[in-house]
Amino acid sequence: MTEPVTYAYAVLRTAEGLAEALGDVKGVAGASVRLVREESGGELNAAVSSVPAQDFQESALRRHLEDLDWLEAVARAHHAVIEALAAHTTVLPLRLATVYLDDKRVGTMLREETDGLSRALRRLAGHLEWGVKIYVEPQPDAQATGEAGAVGTDGGLSPGRAYLRARRSQRHSRDEAYRAARQAAERVEAIGHTMAAGHVRHRVQQGELAADAGENVVNDAYLLSRDAAAGFRTRVLEVAQGLSGVRIDVTGPWAPYSFVAPPGTQTSATDRAP
Template structure:
């Protein structure tokens, strides 16, 4: 049977040449993980069969949600295991090479760039942070403490009932606008504080409630590349922010460490 190579990631050769991979799971569950060295780098791969991972077969299978979910989860689990063994440039799901010769051509083209990137990523971890806010709780705080709102309420109380109705509508709209401003101001400030503890950050898409399934608004979604020596301090800062923001409806979710998905792609790092 013709065999292809499924590429999981690129590591520094010195970090993986003495590692044991024979017991690791693979994307097809049939073949073992192999390490193919080139220069300072090494590709971590496993052979796969054309009948299961060939280009035409994948065009069909990548439209089958059950298959995609199963294999994508397995791909991620393999990367999670590999990152514990070495600094890793993780490859995208279903990065397939036609042969070892094809892989060596890619390694030849990108080995220098990959080696530099791996040195940069050495000793660092990716952590993801999502910040949510319950707008009802924050709205109560804004309505109670914003000086302009208190002044406006006093002015409205002196108006006729007809005018009060219209002005109260405008005031409610103003309060909603202030809530949005408060949310943005909060995440901007806390992001600046956390950025001081990080090597690099990558802002991600903020999802609406129909996607998150939460009652709270997602106000921030970001990945942080952190030196391992700073991780404890970073997580302590997140915990403190969670505690301090609870009364105004703030909730922070932090997950990690992950493979460095958001910090390992350079212009030439994609395996075509």
């Protein structure tokens, strides 16, 4: 396959100023971004770019997904396009590396999925995604605490006994922090229940994804109207006050990645690029 294929970023309705905004945006592989209209001439559009077919064939894509530098470059470009669109209209972000054989196949998908896509756009109108992460903070080093005790703060205990006492104290502090984190999670979820239009629980971040200090124990997304966002953020951050060993981070706003499903089923469409 030598002809380029069509990379799709998001589904949307056109809005004033959108064409001008896309003129300054570069997509995957530095490609320009354009709009493809629903095949029957309806109101839906998809933001797309032309990308090299050899990079998105199934076998090549499997290799690329193990290349963190390539994956990061694609993800950054994908996100940049969606954020530019979200500044002007409601968008349905598509999955990373959603590729079709050509623009015509994209237009066909929009026609076939019009009802579901239109419902999703109506539901998301005026809403954006906010992330809430809860962390259990690192506890003091037990050995250092034990050594401090050995010089008099533990009532003259031997170094061994002082160390064991410090270890018990550390475990107690950590258990308390986990209990506080569970309490915080319950409070945040209750706030979300009254203020958010949607809630998604993601897998907690570990390894290289967990770059921040502390252990990530909650990694959730909330769908909020623009009017409710500021109040939600304030109330959620207040939850951590008075809870020792707990930190809450609120991020956003983002396009509603967590609240959309890909067109059709979760499996690849037969007319997508192989």
